[in-house]
Amino acid sequence: MIVTYSNSRECILELISKSRNIANTLGLKIASIVMGLNVSDLANSLSAYSDIVYIVDNPILKHATPDVQSSVLHSILENVKPELILLGGLKEDKEIAARLSAKMNTGCVSECIDIEVEKQSRRILFKRLVYGGIAIAIESINSKPQVASVRKGVFEKASPLAVKGEVIKLDVSIPKPRLELIEVKGKEAKGVDFESAEVVIVGGRGVRRREDFKLLEELKEVLNGVVGCTRPVAADLKWFTEWIGLSGHMVKPKLYIGIGVSGAIQHIAGIKDSKIVVAVNNDPNAPIFNACDYGIVGDLYEVLPELIKEIKILKTHS
C-alpha cells in the first residue's frame, strides 16, 4: 500500500496522481488519511481518487499541530504497514514527514520533484534538488516503510477513479497536545497563483523603491501575468510576504521576465522550468545573463517603459 497525507487537499491530489504510476508498477493500493473535526466531506470527496480513505474525526484534532498529527499517523501506519508513505509539500507536511520517520525509525527523502520505480530492481527512486537547486540527487531508501515529502505544485492533480474507494472510520487514541495554540494570524492578500501563471514578472533588488513595482504591474496588465519578487525583496526589505525561488514559489510559466534580478542560484532553481527566460539588469556580469534566453543590459527604468510601449503596440496591431 501507498499512503498519502497532507494538510492541503490540493497536495493530496498531487500525491495521489504521482502514487498511481508507482502503485501500478508495484501492484499496490493507494490510501489517503484524513484527520480533523467534521472531515467526513473531505474523506468522501477523496474516495473518488483513493482506493481507501482512512478517517479520524475527533474534536481534539480541530487545530491539531504536527506533534499530534504525526502521532495519529504513526498509530494508523503501524497497523496498515505501507510500503511507501508520501507527504505533501506544506511546511507542516515536511515536519510531519521528519517526525513520522523518526518515530518509525526509517529513512525519509524531503521535497521530491519526481519519484519513479527502477525497472529491473523495482526499487523506488526519489529525485530532489540539492546544493541550492543547481543539482539533482537520485536517492533510495533501504529501510521500511519508505517515507518522502513531495514539493508542492510539481505533479498534476489526480483525476477521479471509475469506482469510488472505500471510507474506513478509525478510532485512534490521540495523545495530549504538547503545544497550546494561542493565536492564528492570516497573512495579507494571498491568492496570486504563481505556480500556474503563464507569464511571471519578477522584481529584484535592482528595483529601487517599493512603489516602483507599479511599473512591473503595468507590464503585468499588458501581458496578463502575475508579479512576484526575489527573496531579498520579500524577506530582507519586507516589501512583500512571498517570493519566487527554491525556498518560495517554484514557477513554470511560458514567459518569465526578471527585472533587476541578479540571479542567485536559488532563484534560478525556482524558475528553471520556465519556457523562456528574459532578463533586464544594468550589471552585464549579473549571473542571470548566463541563465536566460534573452537579456538586455540596461537601466530597468529606461527598459521597462520601452518594453511596455512596444508590447502595447504589438497588442493593438494583432
Place this chain on the structure above:
Amino acid sequence: MVNVAVCIKYSIDVSNLKVDHANRTPITIGAPRRMSDIDRRAVEEAIRIKERCGGTVTAFTLGIPEARTCLREALAMGVDDAVLITDPLLESSDTYITSKALANALLKLGLFDIILCGETSTDGYSYQVGPRIAEILNIPCITYAKSIAISNGYVTVERDLEDRYEVVKTQLPVLITVTREINEPRHPSTASMMKAFKKPIKTLNAKDVGINGLNPQVQILKVFIPELKRKGIVFKDLPIKQSVAEVVKNLVKEGVLK
C-alpha cells in the same frame, strides 16, 4: 537562567560550488564551506536568549574536522562552549544518523532547556534534523519560528507558515527550528575572533555518540547537474529602444507573445 544548545551545519557554500562540466557533477570534495545561513540565525537567537535570560549557550556541529571553523565563529559571536562530532564513519551520514548523533551528544553534555536548529540547511534542504532530534529526545518541537519569547519556564513562539502566522506556547525543554527571517546576525569583531581561537572545542567520535555500526537509511545514488538549455542572447551594446525591439521580435517568434 536558560541553558541553550544550538546545532549548526558546516554547509557547502553553494554560491561558490565548482562544477565538473565534463561529467555534469558538482565538485563536493574540498568544496568551499561555511556555517549554514539559517543556522547562523539560530546561533544569534541563542545568544540573544542568553543576553535576556542569563544562562549558557553550547554549539554543536557534526561534520568534517574543518567544521571547527564554524564553531570558532559561533564562539566569537558569543557562544560559551562548542562541541564537534567528527569521525570518518560519519562521512556518508544521512538525516537519521545525523539526528541520532546530535541527540546523543546533547544528552551526554547535559540538560538543555532550549535546543535551536535552523529550519533546514542551505545545502541539503531536508528540513528533517530538528524535528527528528525532538522525536528522539521526546520533547516538544516548534518549527519555523520567526520570534521567540521566554517566561517562567514557558516559551511562546510565532511560527511562519505559508498562509498564516501561528503563536504557540509550550513548557521547556523544547526544540525550536528558526527561519532565516528571525533576526539579523551580528558580525563578530576581530578581537573576539582572536579570543575564540583560544577557547577549547570538545571533540566526540562516532562511538562517543553511540552510532558506530549504524548504516544510513537513505542512499544517494547519483548527483548531477541538469543541462540548462538557455539561448543566452544578451543585448548590451545596442540603444535601449533597439534592444527592446529585438527581444520583443524574438518573443513573438518563440510564440510566447502574441
